[in-house]
Amino acid sequence: MKKGLICIVILISFVLYGSPAHEVEWAWKAKRPQRIQDVFSHEVHKKVLQKEGFGCSTCHTMGVEIKDEKVADEMMKVSHASFFPGKETCHFCHYNPKAGNIGPDKCSICHSNVRDIQPANHNFDWISKHSVYSKGDPSNCESCHSPKFCEDCHKRRDVLPTQRYHDTNYIFVHPIDARADPSRCGQCHELGSFCDTCHREGGYEK
């Protein structure tokens, strides 16, 4: 009897967490280091960069001088910046929408919480607002998204886009996501009217 109950509990938890729209936040994940330099591996990069003919001094550049002044304080800032590579240096290989990525391009390799790097305006009802921004300055979108990202929705001929859909059982588990983080639903759906199509005063109509 007890074994059966345990099996049912495990099964239910798998169904609940099985939704691809759900961002899994296990306890171990919270312990992940927040700083990028704590997940960086010199060992891995050394092997790759040596093949490319790059040495230590390519990323930790020593041959840099300030053009206009040589004040010690200013030099310290530049020194620190040239000694510890910035995001443009990393992104040249790992995130380069224009030239293509040479290295692995999964953002979560370095950014333990991908939502930290999400722009603030990608918020409520972003799906209906995004066209105004993208038409205003397409290069802004291209700084993060490759053209394929847009084409996935805009150029496909079949009914469903390849991304941004929920599992068929999502209607049963969506309250968990909606209560945990309503802003996440709001990225695609207009929160008031979209929810109200089913949820009206006094409960469910559908």
Place this chain on the structure above:
Amino acid sequence: MKSSLIPLIILFFILLPVGLSSKEEKEKEENPHREMVKDQLVCLDCHTKLPKEGETSPTYFLVDPPSETCLGCHSETEHVGIKEHEGRDAKPLPGDEKGKIACFTCHDPHPQGVIKGRVVYESDTNERSRRFVRLVVIPDIEKRTKKEVSSKTEREVYLRLPLSDNKLCMTCHEKLYETNWRRYILWDKFVPLFLY
């Protein structure tokens, strides 16, 4: 009056480049590092005496304390990374009076040919690496510091060991700083397999 001035002005413009180039050449000649190859007396600019073969001293027979010798001509901010290395142990390379990193830990003040059998290296990074620094790293530094910076073009930096194959850096940085990255990457790869 006017007609007598014109030839003088023309002469001035003809001789100007000659004068400028001779000034540059004079500066080049005055570089004691280059001079010491030809003239042993230049050694006494920094040293108290010319040591005999095999003779050593913890102060390298220098006039000033070893940590200050280079600062007579060079700035403390000659290039980036100096402050980051300051106060760290120089071993196995030569250090200052306290055994800490000084300019001469990485740079050999004596060009090739001054000390018998000693090899001195130039900055030998390849063109590809230099281009990456120029096109990617420098703009990145400028963006973060909001300062206009440039990469040093001089290659004659008298290094004790070559930069290629990271020999100079790896003399001290034998063991590179390593993180627990495997654990996070494995978790990221395998945990979703069981969850989705």
